[in-house]
Amino acid sequence: MKIFPASKIAEIDSYTIEHEPIESIDLMERASRKLFKRIVKKFPAPRNCKIFVGPGNNGGDGLALARMLAEKNYAVEVFIIKISDCLSKDAEENLQRLKIFKTVDIYEMASVDAMPWLFPDDIVIDAIFGSGLSRPIEGLPLEVIKAINASEAKVIAVDIPSGLMGEDNSKNDYNGIIKADLTLSFQFPKLAFLFPENAQFVGEWEVLPIGLHPDIIEKEQTPYKMLSREFVKSLLMPRKKFDHKGTYGHGLLISGSYGKMGAAILASRAGLRAGMGLLTSHIPRLGYEIMQTAVPEAMVSIDRSDIIFTEFPDLNQFNAVAIGPGIDKKQNSYRAMIELLKESKVPMVIDADAINIIGEHPELKDDLPMGSVFTPHPKEFERLVGKAEDSFTRNKMQREFAKEHSVTLVLKGAYTAIACPEGSVYFNPTGNPGMATAGSGDVLTGIILSLLSQGYSSKVATIIGVYLHGLAGDLAAEKIGMEALTAGDLINYLPKAWLRLKK
Numbered sequence: 001m002k003i004f005p006a007s008k009i010a011e012i013d014s015y016t017i018e019h020e021p022i023e024s025i026d027l028m029e030r031a032s033r034k035l036f037k038r039i040v041k042k043f044p045a046p047r048n049c050k051i052f053v054g055p056g057n058n059g060g061d062g063l064a065l066a067r068m069l070a071e072k073n074y075a076v077e078v079f080i081i082k083i084s085d086c087l088s089k090d091a092e093e094n095l096q097r098l099k100i101f102k103t104v105d106i107y108e109m110a111s112v113d114a115m116p117w118l119f120p121d122d123i124v125i126d127a128i129f130g131s132g133l134s135r136p137i138e139g140l141p142l143e144v145i146k147a148i149n150a151s152e153a154k155v156i157a158v159d160i161p162s163g164l165m166g167e168d169n170s171k172n173d174y175n176g177i178i179k180a181d182l183t184l185s186f187q188f189p190k191l192a193f194l195f196p197e198n199a200q201f202v203g204e205w206e207v208l209p210i211g212l213h214p215d216i217i218e219k220e221q222t223p224y225k226m227l228s229r230e231f232v233k234s235l236l237m238p239r240k241k242f243d244h245k246g247t248y249g250h251g252l253l254i255s256g257s258y259g260k261m262g263a264a265i266l267a268s269r270a271g272l273r274a275g276m277g278l279l280t281s282h283i284p285r286l287g288y289e290i291m292q293t294a295v296p297e298a299m300v301s302i303d304r305s306d307i308i309f310t311e312f313p314d315l316n317q318f319n320a321v322a323i324g325p326g327i328d329k330k331q332n333s334y335r336a337m338i339e340l341l342k343e344s345k346v347p348m349v350i351d352a353d354a355i356n357i358i359g360e361h362p363e364l365k366d367d368l369p370m371g372s373v374f375t376p377h378p379k380e381f382e383r384l385v386g387k388a389e390d391s392f393t394r395n396k397m398q399r400e401f402a403k404e405h406s407v408t409l410v411l412k413g414a415y416t417a418i419a420c421p422e423g424s425v426y427f428n429p430t431g432n433p434g435m436a437t438a439g440s441g442d443v444l445t446g447i448i449l450s451l452l453s454q455g456y457s458s459k460v461a462t463i464i465g466v467y468l469h470g471l472a473g474d475l476a477a478e479k480i481g482m483e484a485l486t487a488g489d490l491i492n493y494l495p496k497a498w499l500r501l502k503k
């Protein structure tokens with residue numbers, strides 16, 4: 001699913017109006033009807049609804065919704081916040097349509113003194129500002145938003161919480177943003193929903209399809225996309241009758257050190273479960289028996305060091321390389337990294353301490369093999385790319401790094417973001433907080449290595465890998481809950497994740 005910047009949404013809206021064709025007031029009616037249906041389902045009547053309305057079409061949606069709720073036995077009060085002298089044309093039309101309903105009280109709020117008391121079981125509908133917000137909020141609407149946020153009422157935001165910019169909130173005033181329990185977004189999620197600091201405003205969110213014109217959605221370009229099962233499934237290469245293990249590639253995994261052999265085991269097992277033909281696990285000498293016992297399917301290459309990574313085998317036999325899980329970052333490992341980056345001609349996954357080594361030795365960034373995949377969590381990201389004060393800025397830095405170095409740069413976490421060398425960013429909807437547990441990242445590294453070895457491009461291997469990894473986490477959490485989930489469970493649920501993905 002594409003995620004468009006707020007500025008593009010108005011264009012898509014106008015195109016729909018012109019080419020469907022449909023009157024703008026009817027499009028508003030259709031959108032509001034979707035809102036109405038969702039609200040009725042989630043919060044059945046009778047309920048008290050207090051609807052706060054702004055001057056634009058977001059307010060228009062609120063007014064149309066007020067009429068629909070009033071027809072269905074909700075007790076509705078409408079508060080039109082005096083922000084400008086007039087409402088948008090369609091909001092005005094909806095106000096006139098609403099006035100016919102004598103049961104609905106409509107108040108004009110010229111000052112915050114007119115703010116009603118909000119009770120915990122009230123439903124507050126936030127229809128103050130939507131995608132037309134052009135600057136941080138001040139004055140009367142700021143006061144109203146603060147009062148709503150101070151209440152215990154259930155807050156439902158129409159399209160986007162008022163005050164939140166669709167993308168860039170780096171200069172926003174966080175006091176002037178509605179804290180919604182539920183955000184019902186029209187047709188597309190907004191980029192801002194995917195950033196951790198905005199979760200306090202967005203709450204739960206859902207997308208309501210409102211039938212915007214498919215041609216323009218297809219034609220309009222955007223760097224931001226949300227992965228879907230259908231899309232990821234379409235990237236899979238089918239297995240053929242006469243395929244053999246050579247068909248599915250040979251991967252080299254460099255991982256583990258004294259005290260961290262678990263990382264090597266997890267990544268190796270995950271790699272094999274993700275379908276690679278052959279795996280060679282390169283580990284320090286002390287790990288030999290551990291690896292041979294725990295992962296009999298893997299071949300083992302032994303480092304001359306007992307405890308850390310200091311060398312690697314001849315790279316010619318491998319289709320892909322992964323380095324990082326549990327390797328530590330001793331001086332000799334750094335030296336071996338320099339050689340590895342120089343010599344590797346195949347795609348490479350760079351994770352964990354391998355990222356930290358590059359972060360500490362920035363000159364290594366000049367030597368990154370094209371087509372590499374980096375899989376940092378936020379702290380590792382900071383060491384590799386730099387510090388950002390907010391997620392939008394960090395996302396920009398992520399895109400720029402991926403472009404500049406021609407690499408795929410993953411930022412792990414909720415809605416893991418995958419930045420590709422050509423400038424696009426894919427967000428991943430699978431995964432859950434149960435995966436915030438030691439070793440989950442090692443599992444991901446093994447999976448991406450596996451897919452690269454099988455011949456998927458860096459971009460595609462990363463997309464499939466990240467989606468599948470999160471899906472395994474979701475299936476595991478469904479069965480055993482989030483608290484008990486460990487990284488090993490992600491591997492155990494990979495078979496089910498494959499089946500679900502291909503269904």
Ligand SMILES: NC(=O)C1=CN([C@@H]2O[C@H](COP(=O)(O)OP(=O)(O)OC[C@H]3O[C@@H](n4cnc5c(N)ncnc54)[C@H](OP(=O)(O)O)[C@@H]3O)[C@@H](O)[C@H]2O)[C@@H](O)CC1
Pocket residue numbers: 009010012013027028031054055056057058059060061083084088128129130131132133134135136137138158159160186210212
């Ligand atoms: N997607 C779709 O196809 C559909 C979209 N629909 C709905 O339309 C919504 C977008 O509507 P919209 O463009 O009228 O913008 P909206 O946010 O209501 O308000 C803009 C007004 O606020 C004002 N204003 C802005 N910032 C301000 C500030 N800080 N402080 C004070 N004022 C400020 C601004 O004034 P100005 O910036 O010009 O001064 C202008 O008057 C969208 O979110 C969805 O709900 C559906 O109805 C149908 C299908």
Ligand SMILES: Nc1ncnc2c1ncn2[C@@H]1O[C@H](COP(=O)(O)OP(=O)(O)O)[C@@H](O)[C@H]1O
Pocket residue numbers: 376377412413414415416430431432433434435436437438439440441442443444469470
């Ligand atoms: N709240 C969450 N929602 C979705 N995925 C998560 C969440 N928390 C962690 N994960 C996933 O778990 C993995 C954790 O990786 P990482 O921090 O590198 O773990 P480790 O270093 O212990 O292996 C990442 O793939 C991340 O996306």
Ligand SMILES: [K+]
Pocket residue numbers: 058126127128129130157158159160161162
């Ligand atoms: K809103």
